[in-house]
Amino acid sequence: MEQVPQVDHIFEAFAGVGIVGQLLAAACPRAQIWAVDLDEACVQRYNEALAGRGKAVVDDATEYIATWNKPNWAASLDFNKFTLVDVTARVCWRTALIDEVVTHRPRWLHIGDSACKYLHLNWKGYGIRDGHILTYLNKLDALASELWGFWIWRVGRHNGAAQMLLLPKRPRSEWQTRCDGNLEFYWKT
Numbered sequence: 799m800e801q802v803p804q805v806d807h808i809f810e811a812f813a814g815v816g817i818v819g820q821l822l823a824a825a826c827p828r829a830q831i832w833a834v835d836l837d838e839a840c841v842q843r844y845n846e847a848l849a850g851r852g853k854a855v856v857d858d859a860t861e862y863i864a865t866w867n868k869p870n871w872a873a874s875l876d877f878n879k880f881t882l883v884d885v886t887a888r889v890c891w892r893t894a895l896i897d898e899v900v901t902h903r904p905r906w907l908h909i910g911d912s913a914c915k916y917l918h919l920n921w922k923g924y925g926i927r928d929g930h931i932l933t934y935l936n937k938l939d940a941l942a943s944e945l946w947g948f949w950i951w952r953v954g955r956h957n958g959a960a961q962m963l964l965l966p967k968r969p970r971s972e973w974q975t976r977c978d979g980n981l982e983f984y985w986k987t
């Protein structure tokens with residue numbers, strides 16, 4: 799999250815209990831975070847955890863973002879399940895949410911991807927030639943740039959998921975990589 803372009807507002811589609819919300823608040827100290835969650839108990843826990851830096855309400859993410867009108871903003875979509883299949887199939891609400899988000903022109907997008915945990919087992923289902931994470935990222939990147947005009951810029955992968963930051967600008971470099979224990983980082987400049 800360090801070096802993320804600074805924004806005044808962040809839309810957080812899936813507030814949960816505020817773990818990502820606190821990371822967003824630290825990464826963008828000037829930003830006000832506007833979060834939603836369908837679960838009332840999550841909304842309450844989120845608001846306690848963010849202590850005023852972020853405000854969550856009970857709402858559906860796609861309905862909420864449809865009326866968004868704030869400038870200089872970014873979007874965080876920590877799906878509990880999201881993979882390349884959602885993008886290729888394009889029949890689910892997850893891609894409809896991203897479609898709606900990008901029409902409001904955020905400065906960056908955070909997406910949580912759940913495919914990476916079992917990529918070594920499931921890679922054939924994603925229509926890629928092997929189970930290497932960069933093979934997966936390259937296909938997702940090609941689709942995201944074609945459909946939404948966003949390119950993958952930073953990825954952090956751990957046991958459970960991969961967290962990705964995308965920018966509306968094609969990076970210049972190829973992938974660079976770093977490993978730190980069971981954390982893997984992939985980025986472009």
Ligand SMILES: C[S@@+](CC[C@H](N)C(=O)[O-])C[C@H]1O[C@@H](n2cnc3c(N)ncnc32)[C@H](O)[C@@H]1O
Nearest residue numbers: 812813814815816817818835836858859876878
């Ligand atoms: C992976 S969790 C988010 C975790 C959160 N980022 C955190 O750090 O605690 C996904 C959350 O999305 C919520 N959710 C699922 N569908 C939703 C929707 N359509 N609109 C808003 N929230 C939704 C669920 O209630 C759940 O709390």
